[in-house]
Amino acid sequence: MAAPIDRSTRRLIAAFRYAFAGIGHLVRTQRNVQIHLLIGAIAVALGVTLRIAHWEWVVLTLTIGLVLAAEGFNTAIEATVDLATRDRHPLARIAKDVAAGSVLICALTAVVVGVLIFGPRLWALWLILST
Numbered sequence: 074m075a076a077p078i079d080r081s082t083r084r085l086i087a088a089f090r091y092a093f094a095g096i097g098h099l100v101r102t103q104r105n106v107q108i109h110l111l112i113g114a115i116a117v118a119l120g121v122t123l124r125i126a127h128w129e130w131v132v133l134t135l136t137i138g139l140v141l142a143a144e145g146f147n148t149a150i151e152a153t154v155d156l157a158t159r160d161r162h163p164l165a166r167i168a169k170d171v172a173a174g175s176v177l178i179c180a181l182t183a184v185v186v187g188v189l190i191f192g193p194r195l196w197a198l199w200l201i202l203s204t
């Protein structure tokens with residue numbers, strides 16, 4: 074007979090279930106997250122095709138995770154603000170604008186990383202194909 078699962082293990086499993094439910098909500102409801110996932114998938118496909126180096130995979134993985142996590146925090150902040158007030162309030166505006174600005178910083182960082190990793194290779198490929 075299998076050993077019963079203790080209380081703390083059950084709590085841990087529940088915590089993972091809630092976290093995955095949060096990720097599911099993000100992916101289902103946030104268009105930007107769907108776009109970031111698509112761009113991330115294209116970057117991974119490019120990385121495989123262009124055989125990027127191990128350290129470049131590390132940077133790419135961190136960058137994709139950073140952007141998706143930033144979208145998650147942004148969505149959580151928006152929901153929290155909307156829960157706190159439906160009225161227009163300068164602090165609500167600051168919270169939402171700063172959260173959105175933080176996502177933009179992460180997305181721009183991802184663009185720079187993408188250009189640094191893929192730019193030279195794509196440029197070299199373009200030169201070969203255009204001659």
Ligand SMILES: Nc1ncnc2c1ncn2[C@@H]1O[C@H](COP(=O)(O)OP(=O)(O)OP(=O)(O)O)[C@@H](O)[C@H]1O
Nearest residue numbers: 151154158159160161162163165166167169170173
């Ligand atoms: N309660 C509020 N008080 C003041 N300004 C607000 C408030 N709610 C939203 N805003 C302003 O409107 C902008 C858009 O807010 P909104 O809640 O529509 O988010 P969003 O960026 O459209 O995200 P999403 O489309 O994911 O809901 C905010 O960045 C902020 O400038």
